[in-house]
Every structure is written in structure tokens, then in C-alpha cells.
Amino acid sequence: MPSIPPLIDTHVHLDLPELAHQLPAVLARSRAAGVTRWLVPAVDGNHWAGLVALAARTPGLYYALGLHPWSLGASPTAPLAELAHRLASRTGAPPPVAIGECGLDGLIDTPLADQQWVLEAQLHLACDHELPLILHSRKTHSQLLGLLRRYRPAPAA
């Protein structure tokens, strides 16, 4: 019987505070099912430090930093500046492997124009640091594709 190849969970919010007390058991069940790596996208700046610490102490756990459209708050300017600083200074060991979770959501009260400028700031950072994006989109696929066509990283040399 062929063995199952190692599995990677590419999108799992293991850093959510409500999951913290169950995390060792969740990781154990995940490992028992064959998952060897996890990519945890951040949702807001308040949890970035905890996520970086979680990645540092959990072998196989990788992370992305970003601002989710559900978590923009009143002023996303400060978290965006912190994100730019973290990426430029490579704060945190290991460094993030992507930017996200970010995107657009047509089903929430936050105006799309507000969501879009925050997403565009993250698209700039992704291009500048040559990092992939973890995108969220609900009822906004055409707007999102339009933005992605405008922000393309430079072709690899």
C-alpha cells in the first residue's frame, strides 16, 4: 500500500486566541493525520508578535503577516507601517513567508474603497519584498483581479 505523502495545510488560523488552549492537541491530531507543515496567515496587527513567537517554537509552522479586510479598524495606517518595518527589518525569526491574509470583502460594512487602499499597500509590499500573497475575496473577484493585473512583481532575472 503506498504511503501518503506529507501534507501541508496552506491556510489555517492556528494563532486565533480562542484556539490557544487547544493548540497542542490540534497540532497533535494534525500530525497524526499526516500534516507536517502549516501556513498561518495573520488577520490583524494585534496578533503578529504572538504569531511570530508561535512559529519560532513550532517546527513546521510558517506564517504570513497582513491585514485582513475584516480587521482594518479605524486606522490601518499604523499597522501598515509596522508591517513595512517588519518586512524591511526582517523582524522575527523565522521571517514571514508571505503577506496576508489580505483582500477585499463585498459582504462587510467597511467601504470597498477603504479596503482597497489597504490591500494596495500590501500589494506594494509584496512586490517590493518579492513575497506571495494570501488573498481573501468575497463578491469582489473582478475588482481583485483588476488590482492584481496592476501589481505584478518584476520578472525574475
Ligand SMILES: [Zn+2]
Ligand atoms: Zn483565512
